[in-house]
Amino acid sequence: FDASDIVLTDANGTLGTLTANADGKTWTATFTPTANVNDTTNTISVNLTGLTDTAGNAGVSTASSANYTVDTLRPTATITLADNALTVGETTTVTFAFSEPVNGFT
Template sequence: VNDTTNTISVNLAGVTDTAGNAGVSTATSANYTVDTRPADTTGPTATIILADSALTVGETTTVTIRFSEPVTGFDASDVVLTNANGTLGTLTANADGKTWTATFTPTANVNDTTNTISVNLTGVTDTAGNAGVGTASSSNYTVDTRPADTTGPTATITLADSALTVGETTTVTIRFNEPVTGFANDDIVLTDANGTLSTLTPNADRTVWTATFT
C-alpha cells in the first residue's frame, strides 16, 4: 500500500462512563502515512509495437511505446531509428505516464525485410529515480516502398572494338536496366551484324551479358 492519508477512530456513542453517560460522535487519531510497497530498485522496461508490420507505398503506421511503469525524461531523442528505414512523428503521451504513440512514415523507394525501432532506456527514469538499462526494440517489420513496376526492361549493346579488321574479334556487352529472365542467344538479331556471336555469359544479378563477336 502507498497512502498518505490514514486515521484510526473510535465510535464514542457505544461507550459509557461509570456514571452512565454515553460518549458523543467519534474520536480520531492524527493522520499517518502508510507505504508498505517493496523498495523500487529497478528501472523501467518498454515494449514497442507497430500497428502494421508490412509497410508499402503510401502507407504509414502508428507506433506505440509502452513502459512497464510511469516514467520521466522520455522524449524523441531516446528513440533510435538507425535500422528503422523511416521517420517518426511527434510523440503523444497518454495520461497514465507509461504510454506514448507516434506516426511512423517509411522511407520512399526502399525494399528491406529487416527493420526495427528501438528506445534507449538509459535516458528514461521511473518515479523512484531508477534509470532504465540497455535498449528495447520492436519486432521486425518489412518496408517495400518501391513504385509499382509496370514497364519492361531496356538494354544497351556495346562493342569493345568498333573497327574490326582481319583476324580480330571483340567483346560484346549487353546491359539491361534491371535483372531479366528468358534472355538467350536466340534473342540476338545478327541480320545486319556481318558476324557471329558466341554463347552469352550472364553476371550474377542477370543484368549484364557478354559474348565474343567474330
C-alpha cells in the same frame, strides 16, 4: 522520454510527434516509411539509459520492436522491341520487363 531516446538507425523511416497517454506509460507516434526502400529487416529501438521512472530508477540497455518489412519501391518497366526498324507489313515482338512482380497489367 523524448524523440532523442528513439533509435531509428534500422527503421527505414521517420516518426512524427510523440504523444503521451494520460498514464505516462504509453506513447504513440506516426511512423512514415522512407520512399524507394525494400527491406525486410527493420526495427525501432528505445535507448532506456536516459530514462527514469517516477521513483527515480534508471532504465538499462535498450528495447526494440519486432522486425517489420518496408516496401515502398514502385514497379518500373523496360520495354524492348525485337526489331526497331519496321517497314510496311512487318511485325515485331514487344517485351515488357518489370522490376518486380506486378498485378493488373493487361
